[in-house]
Amino acid sequence: MINIVVIKPYDGIEKVIKEAFEEHPLRNSLSYEIIDTLAPLALEKAQPFNYVFSPQTDVVIARYFSAQHIRNQKITCIEIALTGYDVVIAINECIKLYNPKKIAVFTPKDTLYEASNLIEIYKQQEIILMEITDLDTLQEQLNQAKANGVDAVVGGLIVVESARKLGMQGVLTRLSKMNITKAINDAIQIVEITRKKNEENKRLRGIMDYSFGGIISTDSDGNIILINRHAQEFFGYDVQKAGPKTIWDLLPDLSRDAIKNGDVIEDELMKIKGTLITFNMVPISGKNGNSGVVITFQKVTAIQKLEGKIRNKIHEKGFYARYRFSDIITKSPTMLECIERARRFSKVNSNVLLIGETGTGKEMFAQSIHNESQRRDGPFVAINCAALPEALLESELFGYVDGAFTGAAKGGKAGLFEIAHNGTIFLDEIQDISAKLQGRLLRVIEEREIIRLGHDRVTSIDVRIISASNQDLWRKVERGEFRSDLLYRLDVLQLEIPPLAQRDQDVLLLAEYFIANHDFGFKSTVKEISPEGKLLLMEYTWPGNIRELRNFCERLCVTCDKPIADAKDVKRALYGGNIIPINLSEKPKQAGPSVTMKEMEKKIILDTLVLCGGSKKMAARELGWSKSTLWRKMKEHGIS
Structure with a gap:
């Protein structure tokens, strides 16, 4: 439904307006309201127009000064257009009624040319065409017409009433049904165009707001045309409250020549408001060359977080931690104290070494520490270092590129350290890794970067390492079987998990739990x-x-x-x-x-x-x- 308000230019036109709407082919899709013009009253009392429209109003149809005022209020308005034929009819009526020698015709600029070609038919009267501009100059134009010997005027309601006050006769340029119908058609067309444009803008706004970074569009003078939600939040800028701004209000160090010339900036790292971002700028080409730029930016931390999610998604093999501290069943004071220490370890990013006999639940502790840490949303990757031969363990940990060795998967493969980026890697039975791998692991811990097998490119990683052993690693260091410099970096925080032999209270507790809650696959x-x-x-x-x-x-x-x-x-x-x-x-x-x-x-x-x-x-x-x-x-x- 299209909601139209028609401001009637003079009394007696209501019937024509109603007929135009009721006979219109799209009448079932139109809703209209006719209201009185406020122009004469506003002129008489020297006060502004005071039109009030419903929020549901799509378009207003008005004439002359009312249309001019409504457009100044930034409300969609269609001006009822006059034709030269309408002017001729009014002139004929004026001659018939008053037989004046000199007639001044006040008409909008659009009608002047057509009217000027038609008035040549009048030989007995002098016809003067005067362009209507605004209310401020109308009175001056009428005074000039009076001084020039004009006997009568032809024009709209305000023109006629003002002329009569100066002692001149006046005749209205009346509107026909054709004039009203044309205005209705123009109103329908502009509403449809506006709605389509609003829909496109809404779609564009949705795309911009749901992008993963900030987007700002400017004209060639740096005035902000569009700015998405991310950019507004980053700069603390509310378009509705703050109004228009230039790009230099947000980015004062950005080169003005770069905007004017439409320079291209790609993946430039810069610090804004203390935050490291990636910055891009590309020009918008118009008919007359550069018509502005589009700027995109994204927080580096957001990119890193997204990268971690992508890595984890691509290699989605269940790299997550299932267990939490609440899953550990115990009443043993020794075990409860061990859990409390592990909880404290969860609050920091330091590497952890878990010591305990086989079967004591070292991986359960590792998963619980991960799930209570700040890395809980990142991947948890576990590998048993004793279960794989050296060559296979190396490729699993560090990954490889296509053709790195015979049998390498096409396209290569990311290593577990890459997959664990922004998360935790659990190295079980760490005591069994070879001297060669101990050296590579030491470099990973120190440099926080890995190189895939067969590659020369370094990949930065952010991984917390939790390792586990059922042996005394310092004894292995004494025997020359384990590197002390590696152990120093793995054994930042140590947690010794007590064996079941030291947890008398838990034997029956666990047995009852396993029997009552077993998932052995049978009844x-x-x-x-x-x-x-x-x-x-x-x-x-x-x-x-x-x-x-x-x-x-x-x-x-x-x-x-x-x-x-x-x-x-x-x-x-x-x-x-x-x-x-x-x-x-x-x-x-x-x-x-x-x-x-x-x-x-x-x-x-x-x-x-x-x-x-x-x-x-x-x-x-x-x-x-x-x-x-x-x-x-x-x-x-x-x-x-």
Whole structure:
């Protein structure tokens, strides 16, 4: 619907206006209102026009001075156009009524030329054409006409009434239905154009506001034409409140010649309001050369953050941390103190070294530290350094380019350090990396940059390193097996995770949790463990720690078909079906290795290997260890 307001230029025109609207082919899409002109009253009282329009008004149709005033208010207005024929009709009426010798015709500039060609038909009267400009000069024009012997005037309502006050006769130039219809058509056209333009501007504004940086468009004089939301927020500039500005109000150091000449500036780093940004400027070419420039800029920190998201998205393989400190099940004071220390470590960006036996939950701590740190929105990348041979581990950590080595993936591959940018990388079993990789890792930590295999380009990274080991790395340094300078950089903050043997309160707590909340992939009848069975669990040393305890619970749920598992069921699940005569009471009561514990561990390994027919893979699974852990422990105990 198009809402039109018509200011009637004189009384008696209402019928013509209504007929023009009601006969219009688009009448069902038009809504109109007719109001009185305020021009005569404003002239009489020497006060400004006081038209008030509804916010729903799309366009106003008016004549002469009313149209001029409304346009000055920046309201869309269509002026009702006169034709030379309308002027001739009014002149004829004037001659018929008053038979004057000299007639002054007041008409807008657009009608003057057509009227001048038509008045030549009048031989008995002198016709003077006078261009209407504004109210301020009208009275002067009328006085001049009176002084020049004009008997009558032809024009609009204000012209006629003002002339009569000076003693001259006057005749209105009346409007026909054709005049009104043409004005309606012009009004419809301009509203449709305006709406289309507003829609395009709205779309452009949406594109600009939802871009990832600031956008400013200026004319060749530096006046700001468009500025998007990001730029307004960055400069603290509200277009609605502050009004128009020049680009130098925002960027005082920008060269004026650069704007005038339409210079091209690409990816220039500059500091504005204490913030480092990337700055771009390109000219806008018009018919007469440079008609302005478009400036775009973006915070470097935003680019880095986006880069991190892109890296993570491209290599989306689940590089996120699932666990939080609230997921760690414990009542042990030692473990609670360990968690509290880890929480403090989360607040800083320093590298962390986790020390603990296999199966104690080192990666769970690493993920929890990441999730409570400022890097929580970045990737969490974990890798077991003992699980891969040196060459493969190197390519995984640092990445490679196309053709770097035989079998390299086409297009190359980003390394885990690149993927972990703005996040955390967890290097498990760090003690097993080779001397060569220790050197490369040291450089990454010191320089905060990596070079892909087969490449010569440096890539900057921002990564927090959390490493883990189940061995005393300083002992390895003493034996020359680990670089001390690397360890100094990894061991900024150290967290020792207690083994399950030092967490008496947690053995039954965890067992009950695993049985009640298991996700072993089958339905179990076991609901709880008998008191005798619980005593066996409390007496066992759990060399495989929580991993071994979870595997025990899974075996128990498989092998026991009773709601309450008794001592026999527990023994069967602990030792794979054979009752191994081990003195379960020989449980260490303090931290640190002991002869008794080592002997017990060696015996358990030997018995499990016998039970599994010598299969190291099966034995590792029964013990709840990884194969690399079993091989290492066999080597430590001299088991071939």
